[in-house]
Amino acid sequence: MTSSDISAAPTTGSAADFDFFIGSWRIQHRRLKERLLGCQEWESFEGSSVMQKMLGGLANVDDNLLHLPDGDYRALTLRSFDAATGQWAIWWLDGRRPGQLDVPVVGQFRDGIGCFYADDTLRGQPIRVRFMWTARAETGQPRWEQAFSSDGGTSWECNWVMDFSPLLAGQAATPCA
Incomplete structure (x- = not known):
């Protein structure tokens, strides 16, 4: 599996499911x-990420x-x-709130699409959270989407999309640059 081939992700759970994402x-x-x-107003910004396997691949x-737009964070x-x-x-551990892990989303890949869900709250109200990993049709490179539902998962509002491109040789290998 190449670093940009999410579509080759297994159809059943495997410790190798996220191998497509190893790297910078x-x-x-x-x-x-x-x-x-x-809200229909979107903001765009850039970022970087470095992923590595841990715990013997588990x-x-x-x-x-x-x-x-209002400043960098880790x-x-x-x-x-x-x-x-x-x-x-x-x-997800937000560096602006270093003592608080977000509620984990749980799921797996099926037919090259990873779907992960959790129950959480937003502004004191219960919501469902969905993370979805897919491959962009035009490039085959990874895309992550976050969506929230206030009706138990009947309808979803996509609220965050990340499109990933591998860093090329000679580019910063860590997000510290």
């Missing part, structure tokens, strides 16, 4: 300014640098594979 990436972010409020971590994604269930749990 440039990210083009688009996110809604307000979530679940009918987990992986990516270190992220996000260049938001974040970490931790993914852990449960071989007994064939599912992944994914946590």
